[in-house]
Amino acid sequence: MEWANSILQGVLVGGLYALFAAGLSLIFGVMRLVNIAHGDLIVLAAYLALVATQTLGVGPMTSLLLIAPLMAAIGYALQRFLLNQTLGGDLLPPLLVTFGLSVIIQNGLLEIFTANSRKLQAGDIEVATWAISDKLSIGALPALQFAVAVAVIGGLQWLFYRTAMGRAFRATSDDPQTAQLVGLDNRHVFALAMALSLAIVAIAGVFLAVRANFDPAIGPARLIFGFEAVIIGGLGNLWGTLAGGVILGVAQAIGAKIDPGWQLLAGHIAFLAVLAVRPEGFFPRVKH
Amino acid sequence: MSARAFRIERGGLAGACLALAALAALAAAPAFAGSANLGLLSQIFAYIALASLWNLLAGFSGLVSVGQQAYVGLGGYSLFALTMFGGLHPLVAALLSGVLAVILSFPVAALLFRLRGAYFAIGSWVMAEVFRLIAAQIKPLGGGSGASLPTIIVTGMASSRQAREFMIYWSSLALVALVLGLTIWLLRSRWGLALRAIHFNETAADSCGIEITRVKFVVYAVAAFGTALAGALIFLQKLRISPDAAFNVNDWTAFVIFMTVIGGIGRIEGPVIGAIIFFALRETLSDLGPLYLLMLGAVAIVAMLKAPKGVWGYLVDKTGFEFAPLERRIVYSLNEGNNPAAPDSKGDRP
Numbered sequence: 010m011e012w013a014n015s016i017l018q019g020v021l022v023g024g025l026y027a028l029f030a031a032g033l034s035l036i037f038g039v040m041r042l043v044n045i046a047h048g049d050l051i052v053l054a055a056y057l058a059l060v061a062t063q064t065l066g067v068g069p070m071t072s073l074l075l076i077a078p079l080m081a082a083i084g085y086a087l088q089r090f091l092l093n094q095t096l097g098g099d100l101l102p103p104l105l106v107t108f109g110l111s112v113i114i115q116n117g118l119l120e121i122f123t124a125n126s127r128k129l130q131a132g133d134i135e136v137a138t139w140a141i142s143d144k145l146s147i148g149a150l151p152a153l154q155f156a157v158a159v160a161v162i163g164g165l166q167w168l169f170y171r172t173a174m175g176r177a178f179r180a181t182s183d184d185p186q187t188a189q190l191v192g193l194d195n196r197h198v199f200a201l202a203m204a205l206s207l208a209i210v211a212i213a214g215v216f217l218a219v220r221a222n223f224d225p226a227i228g229p230a231r232l233i234f235g236f237e238a239v240i241i242g243g244l245g246n247l248w249g250t251l252a253g254g255v256i257l258g259v260a261q262a263i264g265a266k267i268d269p270g271w272q273l274l275a276g277h278i279a280f281l282a283v284l285a286v287r288p289e290g291f292f293p294r295v296k297h
Numbered sequence: 298m299s300a301r302a303f304r305i306e307r308g309g310l311a312g313a314c315l316a317l318a319a320l321a322a323l324a325a326a327p328a329f330a331g332s333a334n335l336g337l338l339s340q341i342f343a344y345i346a347l348a349s350l351w352n353l354l355a356g357f358s359g360l361v362s363v364g365q366q367a368y369v370g371l372g373g374y375s376l377f378a379l380t381m382f383g384g385l386h387p388l389v390a391a392l393l394s395g396v397l398a399v400i401l402s403f404p405v406a407a408l409l410f411r412l413r414g415a416y417f418a419i420g421s422w423v424m425a426e427v428f429r430l431i432a433a434q435i436k437p438l439g440g441g442s443g444a445s446l447p448t449i450i451v452t453g454m455a456s457s458r459q460a461r462e463f464m465i466y467w468s469s470l471a472l473v474a475l476v477l478g479l480t481i482w483l484l485r486s487r488w489g490l491a492l493r494a495i496h497f498n499e500t501a502a503d504s505c506g507i508e509i510t511r512v513k514f515v516v517y518a519v520a521a522f523g524t525a526l527a528g529a530l531i532f533l534q535k536l537r538i539s540p541d542a543a544f545n546v547n548d549w550t551a552f553v554i555f556m557t558v559i560g561g562i563g564r565i566e567g568p569v570i571g572a573i574i575f576f577a578l579r580e581t582l583s584d585l586g587p588l589y590l591l592m593l594g595a596v597a598i599v600a601m602l603k604a605p606k607g608v609w610g611y612l613v614d615k616t617g618f619e620f621a622p623l624e625r626r627i628v629y630s631l632n633e634g635n636n637p638a639a640p641d642s643k644g645d646r647p
Contacts, residue, residue: 112551116590270430
């Protein structure tokens with residue numbers, strides 16, 4: 010029963026990893042950009058939420074009403090004025106520019122907020138649980154987190170396949186030249202995709218900050234979790250990414266159960282095992 | 298027309314002479330440089346080696362790794378393990394660390410090469426994290442908090458402090474000479490030609506009969522060897538190791554990437570120039586702490602966008618001089634007067 014509980018918690022954490030991964034997956038899908046600063050942007054959103062909750066006196070979830078549009082605006086500007094310049098055939102520029110961005114965000118946060126770890130307080134919801142049996146219980150916060158992950162991925166799926174914006178995303182992804190011929194402005198479409206990605210990053214950042222302590226240095230590990238979820242789930246498949254996040258969360262929970270030092274290692278080993286036996290992931294939709 | 302109006306030359310004689318002169322001067326440095334300067338030079342040498350090897354991967358082979366700290370840490374940890382538990386001399390242990398890295402690099406590459414492009418980059422980072430987490434589990438080497446090299450090993454290397462400093466200095470100099478020599482030789486050989494073909498167009502290279510996977514494995518293994526060797530020497534100088542220091546992405550990969558990009562990626566001389574610029578900046582600006590790193594990140598972004606060839610690329614475009622030219626050049630005999638349309642002696646770059 011203890012094991013069942015660990016695995017259940019792992020599944021719920023998987024929702025958070027899927028949130029880390031969704032934004033990453035989205036921009037790779039639309040413009041083949043791998044954003045190395047993704048994890049640091051999640052941490053940036055967490056700090057922005059911290060500032061918002063402290064200065065406005067609102068709760069973390071309410072602060073999202075401000076943080077999500079703000080991150081989206083940052084994303085739009087970032088793509089439009091910086092990252093669009095790096096897109097082209099060559100692999101190096103986007104990689105190195107986002108890597109530089111990662112270093113800038115990390116050290117900027119370190120300069121402003123110091124290396125002390127922080128946490129967002131969400132009040133009663135943090136300790137509320139539903140007991141299924143005396144050994145098995147679901148925390149309200151992890152459950153909410155998982156539900157939000159499902160909602161975000163469902164929303165993205167709907168946006169991609171049912172709306173004009175999604176059609177524009179798919180068109181530029183399939184063939185950027187032809188998309189331009191039929192009147193799409195790729196620069197704008199890419200910037201919108203990044204804006205959407207960073208709005209999801211804002212949600213991920215707030216949940217990260219409510220769930221545990223955070224400091225300026227934890228971004229890269231979030232990038233890696235998101236990346237692993239994308240690869241395990243299979244490129245280009247959003248529901249696959251959720252499954253990838255869950256597999257990663259469960260692997261980490263099992264590792265932690267064996268030995269606390271094995272938590273992260275177990276997740277990485279699960280990722281490497283998938284890479285060894287099924288390099289295209291479990292539910293691939295596109296070839297990479 | 299009786300004689301050929303052009304000849305093909307490799308060039309680089311002037312550069313080779315200058316490099317040998319520099320090597321001789323640097324080898325003699327312990328005679329006049331102080332202890333602190335020798336320590337700084339050893340660090341610069343190690344960074345030039347790391348940056349040259351990253352350049353070999355990213356600049357020449359299209360393998361953009363952000364996980365080379367895996368091999369720096371592996372080199373450091375093997376050095377500590379082989380000297381503490383194997384009783385080996387540190388320099389022998391350093392060489393063996395390189396060999397160990399080569400052996401490990403094959404299974405690692407077999408997994409990582411399943412990922413392409415940017416995904417390879419993050420995959421290599423995951424691998425470095427795996428190395429770090431495993432190192433933190435090794436209890437005899439201090440687990441997560443790390444270990445110091447026991448005094449008996451340090452004094453066993455050479456009895457006087459000065460002799461040890463000289464030994465580390467000359468080893469680092471030998472390392473940088475070895476790495477630069479090896480990369481120049483590799484890139485001028487058939488392997489180098491194959492690499493450039495792959496880098497420019499993988500499909501076309503494949504259709505020319507180049508065994509792409511084999512070439513990539515060899516380059517990755519060479520980089521692993523040199524990077525681990527550099528890691529071993531770095532931690533021999535530091536005398537203390539911990540998982541966070543040994544597998545640090547900022548110290549062993551971010552800085553290395555910034556040096557290479559600022560100096561000139563895809564050129565032999567780039568990492569050397571970049572490392573010198575990096576250390577000059579560090580000596581003057583490192584008091585700024587995080588702000589210094591922030592500026593470095595910004596400079597690297599601007600360099601990548603506005604001057605993708607880096608400082609050395611800019612100089613080559615201006616002067617046409619290269620220390621270690623990799624391509625053969627066509628030199629036209631202008632006095633024959635029968636090739637008015639001949640390009641200048643700089644030749645055509647591919």
